[in-house]
Amino acid sequence: MRDVAVVGFAQRQMKEFEGSPTCVELLVPIFAELFEQxxxxxxxxxxxxxxxSDYLAGRSFSFVTAVDAIGALPPVMESHVEMxxxxxxxxxxxxxxxxxxxxxxxYGFGKASAGVLRRTLALQLDPYTMTPLWPDTVSIAGMQARLGIEHGRWDAxxxxxxxxxxxxxSLDNxxxxxxxxxxxxxxxxEELYADPLRRSDCAPVNDGAAAIVLAASERAGEASTRPAWITGIEHRVDPLHLGARDLTRSPSAAAAGKAAGSAGVDLAELHAPFSHQELILREELGLSENTRINPSxxxxxxxxxxxxxxxxIGEAAKRIWAGESxxxxxxxxxxxxxxxxxxCVMEGR
Amino acid sequence: MRVDFDYTRSLGPVLSQFMTGLRDRRILGGVLSDGQVAVPPPEYDGSTHQPVTELVPVGDEGVVQTWAWVSEPVDDQPLSVPFAFALILLDGADVPLLHAVAVDSPAAMETGLRVKVQWAAETRGAITDIACFVPVGASEVVSTSSSTEGSSITEGAVTTLITPVNLAYDYAASPEESKFFRGLAEGKILGQRCPKCEKVYVPPRGACPVDGVPTTDEIELPDKGTLTTFCIVNVPFLGQKIVPPYVSAYVLLDGADIGFLHLILGVDAAEVRMGMRVKAVWKPRDEWGTTIENISHFEPTGEPDADYDTYKQHL
Amino acid sequence: MAGIDGLNHRKTLAAVIGVGQTHHRAKREDVSIAGLCREAIDRALEDAGLTFDDIDAVVIGKAPDLFEGVMMPELYLAEALGAVGKPLLRVHTAGSVGGTTAIVAASLVQAGVHDRVLTVAFEKQSESNAMWALSVPVPFIMPVHAGAGGYFAPHVRSYIRRSGAPGHIGAMVAAKDRQNALKNPYAHLHNEGTTVETVLASQMLWDPIRYDETCPSSDGACAMVIASEAVVDASDVKNPAWIHGTQMRSEPTTAAERDQVNPHAGRAAAAALWKQAGITNPLEEIDCAEVYVPFSWFEPMWMENLGFAAEGEGWKLTESGATAIGGQLPVNMSGGVLSSNPIGASGMLRFAEAALQVMGEAGEHQVDGASRALGHAYGGGSQFFAMWVVGAQKPA
Known part of the structure; x- marks a missing residue:
């Protein structure tokens, strides 16, 4: 394996982005900031x-215009995931x-404020037996949270x-x-909103974009004095159907963490859109009491x-650059x- | 902006049996390789990856395993008044089903509650044939809306499912595009020059696609230019706003470095040529908005055709 | 810009060891989305002599989610794809996606990360209406668009003007590909008796593109198993299709003076691909090609773009019969996109058909002795390109 590091990170986030769903106007300053870094x-x-995602933007090929922010002539080697x-x-x-x-x-981008996010995401479910009921994201998370509470895995x-x-x-972010x-x-x-969830248990719906620069060891030193070296990066998927898995666990997170070598990290930035999901992730990734969680x-x-x-990943890398981790x-x-x-596990050297 | 479409889904053998069962007011589960019964039946077994072939009836009553209160239902959910989504383990099943439970308040919900199916007034072979679940012993609720899902097949196997997907989006333009559309509202075509390559873009761009920087210096362009290339559209399609046949053409306005697509009228389609000089025909001023449709179409100016060399780099 | 192959790092060799595809049809009403994918996957696994348990990772591709009305369908498909507990990636790069997906799958092996990767691409166009999904009216934009045909027809007109090609070239391509499709049991269209004359007599849809010069709208899927050199060498697979090179390039959709007839991105990708595969004269050294031709005129256009012919000369290859089976460079032996177009899978079908040729498994449309073949895909408004070269022998 080649040694590869995160050497640049920039982001823009806001409650509602006024511009187009292609987010080109957000990407231009982000790329400029990365080139400066x-x-x-x-x-x-x-x-x-x-x-x-096309469904976030409400149109097919929404990623196509974003390529303009690159300035892609002469042509570039480029790919896109709907993820x-x-x-x-x-x-x-x-x-x-x-x-x-x-x-x-x-880079990634999205203007969730253009639609009703918790409804749009019902299109991610089984199109035959689930989506026609339009189960919203918050309800699904609420059922997961209650299972954990009632099985004694966590509490309110x-x-x-x-x-x-x-x-x-977040005050510092x-x-x-x-x-x-x-x-x-x-x-x-606070009162309950989607019993057992309070509004504050749920991530806000907001817009934004972000980008990261990766470099192999031959180039990383040019761009950063203390690169965040990727020592493991792994991903896994569980079945979609809520009845087909133990919702109080996340086997895919555990397997990815184990394979990526998450043991012994001193800091973790966890993507948990609902409060109880952070509790699941901490356990599945084997994070100790001493691990600093989500300083962002x-x-x-x-x-x-x-x-x-x-x-x-960018927020975690930043802490390594700064010598905090x-x-x-x-x-x-x-x-x-x-x-x-x-x-994605990273180390400073 | 609306993205509305009724999707037609073919079901395959397993889902066809399940949906046919629902149409006939029976709930079928799939027998998995470990003997467990899952509702709805998965098409493929999670362990062996083989197709699930054996379906068995399960009860129409079951027990709530977990639930969440929906205090603010969104469009098209099973109930339009607050209700609970729940995972319900039907009698005879080992894997729970996701559905709605109609109760008045979260205080009336609890894990372990026994609930029973309330069928829709009309069943069509869709998961929405189960209007919702209600607590056993409770009276049925009046169904809030009739299902638009499902097929219209009343006999034999249900093999397809119609699924409407209706989404609304707020659509915004970039600041550069906004200037362009506001200009149109005043009858002006505004382009902008890229500060790096100095090409004139119309509409202006949030990022010059060659240099990755916003276009800046504003230039008012004439409403006259050269038709570079075109096609004659003879084919009707869903959502089309102009009746075919019509000519769709790239118009390169004088002073611009990029063409844009517009409609050509005022000339027989067979007479349209590459290099033809055209000018905008504006709609009456009181019909103007912030849209390119303020220009009804382009039509020939009558000038001699542009020399091929003047536009060949725009093909 | 890029590191030089092999300078810092030796790539793991990778080969296609299993290919599967569906019978492509206008409507595959007998299967669900999962069932469609599984038809291709099960055939690919059987061809490779493997089961789901042997697979390390799954890479899936398809065109816009609006086609089936399912957002990120790989999530719901995870179980049917046998991906549970494994890495699952979803690629979307417009019409080129089938090719890009295969390239991403290959790169997982070439990177030395996995040994056996399953890749699948699909489209179930009959669930919706592609013209609708591609032309959802966006406020502020003049609604003259009429789907892909309406987009590409003006550029075909530009090609004809620039090259001076005779008007029947497009019809020659269509007649050839429809005849080739008769040799491919999986092809959607089996139009007996298609000739240059019948194509020319068909309705003009998007002038200058006629009905018979357009691709159909299909349901279909394609899958491949890609394995590492170590796995192939240790297996009893006798005819792997070794991957000699892969490239993808993108350029902006609308840029001042962008060449939409002979796009820069396609030329750049091809030049890099030939170099990577050690090819100096592609017309001589490539035995056959599966090229993404959704409208007949794109055959001569891409012959030029790929460097098989000089600019303005691509139509002469078609006219001479060089691109027919038995010619110097057979193109789209399977019948191509003109005969089957499950959009998201169309690119992967090109890549897979190229592999079948060098594996010697193309059946009736096999090119005798094919040892190096090109698979090509493009997408969007001709701004995304993906291509690979596969060979019967390991790369030198």
Whole structure:
């Protein structure tokens, strides 16, 4: 395996993005910031890969216009996944492993505010036996949360602690859309919204985009003084059907974490769009009491669809660059109730 | 902006039996390789990956295993008033079914609650034939809406399923595009020049596709130009707003470096030529909005055709 | 821009060891989406002599989700694809997606990460209406678009003007591909008696494109198993299709003075591909090609774009019969996209048909002795390209 590192990360997030669903206007300044960070130009990038969704934008081929932000003449080597951009990062990491390229720029974007997100996501379910009922994301998460509560795997207080920690941590994150010091009791004082969930147990619906630059060891030193070296990146998927798996667990997260070597990380950025999902992930990834969780505030502070997972990897890498962490993981999830999970473990050297 | 379509789904053997059962007010589960019965039946066994072939009837009563309260139902959910989504283990099944339970408040819901199917007034071979579940012993609720899912096959096997997907989106333009459309509302065609390559884009762009920077310097373009290439559309299609046959052409406005597609009228389709000089025909001013459709179409100016060399790099 | 192959890192050799496809039809009403995919997958696994348990990872591709009205259908398909507990990737790069998906699957092996990867691409167009899904009216945009045909027809007109090609070339391509399809039991269209004359007599849809010069709308899927050199060498697979090179390139959809007839991205991808595969004269060294030709005129256009002919000369290859089976460079022996077009799978079918040729498994449409073949896909408004070269021998 070649040594590959995260050497650049930029993001923009907001409650509602005023521009087009292609998010080109967001990507232009993000790319500019990455070139400033790395000292590179587009000609230094060997491979481009993005993650986005047509159904989020409400039109076919929504990713096509985003290519304009690259300035893709002369043509570029480029690919796209209909997934969170964390999986685009995986594809880019693979491309670098083949030896065909030494560098890659990965981006994700989405304007969830254009539609009714919790309804749109019902289209991710079984189209024959589930989608016609339009089960919304919050209800599915609520059923998962209740199972855990009633089986004694967690309680409302533990969930509230996740929320309070997120809101407090988000104070330091200029891109978080939900932030403010909060105690566990403050959270518990809120009324229930989708019993057993409070609104604050749910990630906000917001817009945004993000991008990461990867480089192989031959080039990483040019762009960063302390690159975040990827020591393991793995992803797995569970069955979709809610009855076909134990919803209080996430076997795919556990398997990805184990394969990626998540043991011993001192910091983890977890993509948990609902508070109890952070509790599941902590256990499945074997994170200890000493692991610093979501210093960015995590997805409960801001959860831009199709880039939120990539942002977790970027936020973790940032802490390594800054010397705050020696071994960190970034996690991404996709699908209902933590169906699909990716873990990227990085080290500073 | 609306994205509405009624999808026609063919079902295959397993789902066909399941949907036929629902149409006939029977619920079928699939027998898995470990002997467990799953509702709805999966098409393929999770362990052996082989097709599930044996379907068995299960009860129309069951027990709530978990649930969540839907305080603000979204469009097309089984009930339009607050209700619960639940995983329900039907009698005789080992894997629970996701469906709605009609109760008045979360206080009336609990895990372990026994519930029974309430069939829709008319069953059509869809999961929505189960209107919802109600607590055993409770009176049936009045169904809120008739199902639009399903097929219209009343006898024999149900083999297809109609699934309407209706989504609404707010559509916004980029700041550069917005200027263009506001210009159109005043009868002006505004382009912008890329600060790097100096090409004039119309409409202006959030990113020059060659340089990756927004176009900037504004240029008002004439409503006259050269038709570079075109096709004659003879084929009708769903959602089409112009009746065929019509000519769809790239028009390169004088001073612009990129053409855009528009409609050509005022000339017999057979007379349309590459290089033809054309001008915009605007709709009456009181019909103008922030849209390219303010220009009804383009028509020939009567000038001599442009020399091929003047537009060949735009093909 | 890119690192030089092999300079820093030796790529793992990879080969196609199993190919499967569905019988493509306008409506496959006998199967669900999962059933359609499984028809291709089960055939590919059987061809490879493997089961789901042998597979390390699954890569799936399809065109826009609006076609089937399922957002990221790989999530619901995870069980049917045998992907549970494994890595599952979903690729979407417009019409080129089938090719890109195969390339991503190959790269998982070439990177040394996996040994046996299953890849599948599908489209069940009959669930909706492609013209609708591609032309959902967007506010502010002039609604003159009429699906893919309406998009590409003006560029075909430009090609005819630029090359001076005679008007019957498109009909020659259509007649050839429809005749080839008669030799392919999986092809959607089996139109007996299609000739240049019957094509020319068919209705003009998007002038200059006639009805018989357009692709059908199909339900279908294609799957392949790609394995590492170590696995192939240790197996009893006798006829793997070794992957000699893969390339993908993209360019902007609308850029000032973008060449839509002979797009830069296609030329760049082809040049890089020939170099990677050690090919200096593609017309001489490639034995046959499966090229993405959804409208007949794209055959001569892509012959030029791929470097098989000089600019403006591609139509001469078609006219001379060089692209027919038995000619110098048979093109679309399977009947091509003109005879079967399950959009998301169409690119992978090109890649898979190229593999079948060098495996010697193409049946009635086999090109005798084919040892190196091209698979090609493009998408969007001719701005996305994916292509590979496969060979009967390991790359030199």
């Amino acid at each position: 790395t000292g590179w130009t587009k000609d230094d990038i060997g491979f481009w890969c993005s993650g986005s 969170d951009a964390a999986w685009a990062l995986y594809e880019a990491w693979i491309k670098i492993q083949t030896g065909e390229v030494d560098t890659a720029l990965v 207080r533990a969930m509230a602690a996740v929320v309070a920690h997120s809101r407090t941590s 200029e891109y978080a859309v939900l932030k403010g010091a909060m105690s566990v009791d403050d959270v518990l004082a 505030g995590g997805a409960l502070g801001a959860n831009p669809m199709f880039s939120a997972g990539l942002i977790r 020696d071994k960190a993981l970034g996690h991404a999830t996709s699908g209902p109730a933590l169906q699909q999970n990716l873990v």
